[in-house]
Amino acid sequence: MPSPVHLSGVPETMLWTLHNRASEAMRPRPILEDPEAIRIYRAISYDYRRSFGAPDGSHAIRSRVFDDAVRPWMEAHPGATVVELACGLETQFQRVDDGKIRWLCVDVPEAIAVRDRFLSPPDRCRHLACSALDLRWMDEVDPASPVFLTAQGLLMYLPEPEVQRLLQAICERFSGVEIMFDVIPRWFSRKTLQGFRKTRHYQAPPMPWGVNRDEIEPLLRRWCPRVDSVRLVPFGYFRGLQGLLFPLFARTPLQRLLPSVVHLRTKAP
Numbered sequence: 001m002p003s004p005v006h007l008s009g010v011p012e013t014m015l016w017t018l019h020n021r022a023s024e025a026m027r028p029r030p031i032l033e034d035p036e037a038i039r040i041y042r043a044i045s046y047d048y049r050r051s052f053g054a055p056d057g058s059h060a061i062r063s064r065v066f067d068d069a070v071r072p073w074m075e076a077h078p079g080a081t082v083v084e085l086a087c088g089l090e091t092q093f094q095r096v097d098d099g100k101i102r103w104l105c106v107d108v109p110e111a112i113a114v115r116d117r118f119l120s121p122p123d124r125c126r127h128l129a130c131s132a133l134d135l136r137w138m139d140e141v142d143p144a145s146p147v148f149l150t151a152q153g154l155l156m157y158l159p160e161p162e163v164q165r166l167l168q169a170i171c172e173r174f175s176g177v178e179i180m181f182d183v184i185p186r187w188f189s190r191k192t193l194q195g196f197r198k199t200r201h202y203q204a205p206p207m208p209w210g211v212n213r214d215e216i217e218p219l220l221r222r223w224c225p226r227v228d229s230v231r232l233v234p235f236g237y238f239r240g241l242q243g244l245l246f247p248l249f250a251r252t253p254l255q256r257l258l259p260s261v262v263h264l265r266t267k268a269p
Contacts (some may be wrong), residue, residue, distance in 0.1 A: 002045035003117070009159050010205045011111045014088030016198070017153060019048040021063055021091075023055030032060040032067075036091040040118045049200040051240060059153075061068060061235055065261050066150055067096055068232065069180055073148050080146040085132040086154035093125045102145070106130055106137045114154050133162055138173050147174045151181040156189065158206040163209050164223050171224040176268030180233075185257045186210040213260050226266045233261040 014084035022041035036132065041048075048055075069076065070082060079100045087105035096134040097103075103125040107115065112129040121127045130137045132154060141147060149170060155163050170179060189210025192252070196204045210221060 002043055003047045003183075005114055007110065007114065011088075011108060011114075011226060013205065014090075014111060014114070015044070015046055015048065016204075017059040018044075018054045020055050020057065020059035020090045021050050024057050024060035030060070031057055032064045034060070034063070034091055034095060034097075036094045036119070037089070040089055040091070043118055050088055051199060053199045062152060063090065063092065063095075065233055065235060066152060066153070066180060067092060069263055070148060071096055071149070073178060077146040077148075080148070081141055083137075083141060083147060083149045085137075085149065085151040087111075087115065088153070089118065090152060091119070092150070093122075094119075097122075097124075100124075102142070104137070105130060106132060133158070133166060135166075135169055138161055138169070143174075146176065148178045149174070149180070151179070153182065155181050156184045156209050158203060159208050160260065167220070171226050171266050175266065177266050179264040179266075180261065182259060182261045183216065184210045184259050185212050187257060188259070196216055213258060216260060216262055220262075220264060223266075224266065227264060228267045229265045233262045233263050234263070 005015065018037060018041055021032060021034055022037040024030050024032055025038050028268070074080070074082075074096065075098075078098075079102065081102045081104065082093075083104045083106065084090065085106050087107050088111055092103070093101075093103045101124065103122070105112075105125065105127045107127075107129070109129040112127050115127060126140070128137055128140055132151070155166075167179070170177060182199050184205065184207055185208070187205050192204055192207040198204050213232060216232065220230050221227050
């Protein structure tokens with residue numbers, strides 16, 4: 001019997017991303033194989049379509065891009081640590097686990113309470129009820145371990161000074177860390193601040209931090225002098241018309257108006 005879930009504000013967006021990932025995973029030849037997302041999607045009593053409308057592949061594509069980056073890093077750093085900020089109901093550990101990696105899932109208490117109901121943490125994967133902005137989560141990371149830190153669908157919901165403080169703290173605390181996160185362009189941030197209704201029944205939370213693609217690297221290098229490299233990771237899995245238009249659009253000056261996934265590396269000692 002499906003179980004109800006009561007969330008609001010930013011934590012409710014974990015159901016939006018679940019809707020898109022699970023719906024994509026149920027398609028023939030999906031972009032993202034995600035059986036655990038399907039299981040959780042069916043186990044929750046929630047009217048996804050009423051809130052979020054027809055599913056699209058956006059969040060599945062994002063998760064696939066993150067998987068594609070984490071897997072080779074895990075191969076190069078067996079038994080190292082992945083920290084997943086704002087984990088929500090993301091099932092990346094279940095998709096990529098190699099039997100060696102250690103994983104720390106961090107999210108606010110109401111999100112972790114839901115995650116605990118539907119995803120019992122297995123060995124080598126811990127759930128921590130803690131805001132990403134509460135830097136005490138750093139004390140839960142082995143300082144001797146290489147670290148790959150992910151933040152899907154998090155930073156855009158924070159004011160820029162908080163984004164800066166968080167990224168600076170991560171770069172200062174973990175030498176040679178790799179950080180991967182997504183950003184939205186300024187125009188879309190402004191749109192959400194004016195009230196972005198995904199459907200008649202759901203208004204997305206404000207997303208105060210937006211940054212255009214051509215601004216990302218200079219901004220990060222100014223914030224974090226220890227940055228070694230900044231790469232904008234392409235979205236490579238669109239279907240149909242989007243699959244034709246997105247790569248073309250990305251080669252024009254208007255590419256600065258597209259969302260981005262950022263892969264940042266800092267200098268090792």
